[in-house]
Amino acid sequence: MLQPSTLFTEEIRIYQEHILNYGYCPFCNRNLAQGENVYAGERADGYISVACESCKDMISTYVKKIVYHPKEYDVPNRNVPLWRYQDFPKFVSLLDCGELFFTRADKFEDVFEGARGFNFQKEAIYDKLKPSLTLKVKSQLRAAGIENPTDDEVDKKLIEETEALLETQWKKRKEYFVSCWHANERESEAMWKLYITAKKQGIAIQTTMERLCYSIGKSGFEVGKVKYISYDVPLESDAEPIWYKRTAFSHENEVRAIFREVGNCLEGMSVRMDLNMLIERVYISPSAPSWFAELVKRVMNKYGLNKPVEYSRLDEKPIY
Numbered sequence: 001m002l003q004p005s006t007l008f009t010e011e012i013r014i015y016q017e018h019i020l021n022y023g024y025c026p027f028c029n030r031n032l033a034q035g036e037n038v039y040a041g042e043r044a045d046g047y048i049s050v051a052c053e054s055c056k057d058m059i060s061t062y063v064k065k066i067v068y069h070p071k072e073y074d075v076p077n078r079n080v081p082l083w084r085y086q087d088f089p090k091f092v093s094l095l096d097c098g099e100l101f102f103t104r105a106d107k108f109e110d111v112f113e114g115a116r117g118f119n120f121q122k123e124a125i126y127d128k129l130k131p132s133l134t135l136k137v138k139s140q141l142r143a144a145g146i147e148n149p150t151d152d153e154v155d156k157k158l159i160e161e162t163e164a165l166l167e168t169q170w171k172k173r174k175e176y177f178v179s180c181w182h183a184n185e186r187e188s189e190a191m192w193k194l195y196i197t198a199k200k201q202g203i204a205i206q207t208t209m210e211r212l213c214y215s216i217g218k219s220g221f222e223v224g225k226v227k228y229i230s231y232d233v234p235l236e237s238d239a240e241p242i243w244y245k246r247t248a249f250s251h252e253n254e255v256r257a258i259f260r261e262v263g264n265c266l267e268g269m270s271v272r273m274d275l276n277m278l279i280e281r282v283y284i285s286p287s288a289p290s291w292f293a294e295l296v297k298r299v300m301n302k303y304g305l306n307k308p309v310e311y312s313r314l315d316e317k318p319i320y
Contacts, residue, residue: 073224117234
């Protein structure tokens with residue numbers, strides 16, 4: 001078991017461990033219930049951990065009590081391998097500034113980021129929103145002195161509220177900042193082709209769910225698996241679209257780390273990382289020349305990153 005990075009505050013270390021054990025107690029392995037208290041702090045052996053009410057004595061130095069609420073996405077196991085494929089200049093930038101760039105959701109190429117369904121499903125989406133919005137509208141009208149509003153008054157106000165809500169949902173995409181990772185036990189030929197501009201001069205960072213969480217130097221993030229759906233039926237009104245993508249992208253097997261920040265007008269967010277914690281090993285892209293591999297090693301050495309460098313075996317010659 002890795003120890004959370006000591007570069008960051010105790011509050012961040014607690015938060016990192018809470019994410020990794022989300023949904024269950026690591027001591028008794030019992031699934032947590034809605035509204036249940038989780039206790040976080042340091043164990044006697046110096047490790048950060050969380051515990052349920054029954055196991056809280058396992059925490060020697062109590063720091064924080066957290067109320068558990070289920071998420072609609074799945075949190076990967078802490079040992080799941082994660083990959084990030086990128087061109088060499090982006091890798092050098094990561095080493096140079098020690099920060100990982102989180103892209104604002106509305107800046108991705110996929111126009112369905114943050115979508116609830118297809119445009120032709122607008123009426124169906126209205127119908128899903130109608131029950132809760134009707135109660136809200138009637139309450140607003142009564143607050144305005146209209147005790148017994150007519151159906152026409154309710155319908156007119158309902159249309160206004162529905163349009164306003166959909167506009168808010170569209171703008172909400174600008175509040176999410178995302179870092180995308182590919183979950184896979186081994187390297188992927190498809191990912192090399194998708195994310196490397198110059199195939200012979202790309203690298204892949206290989207990490208794990210645990211390393212990713214422990215390396216993030218900021219609290220308030222979430223890490224989970226993307227759910228791939230057809231959108232034949234639009235999302236429910238209480239669903240968070242940022243965790244959903246179309247089935248056409250299921251080959252990406254994406255795990256995303258997300259920050260939500262209201263009022264940030266930048267196109268992305270740079271987050272400080274513990275790179276020695278984040279990076280387990282580095283892979284050189286298929287067919288890369290030997291000089292490129294040596295360059296990657298020299299650059300890593302310059303920035304003090306002493307991690308294994310592996311050569312992709314996808315272009316190895318077969319034997320018949």
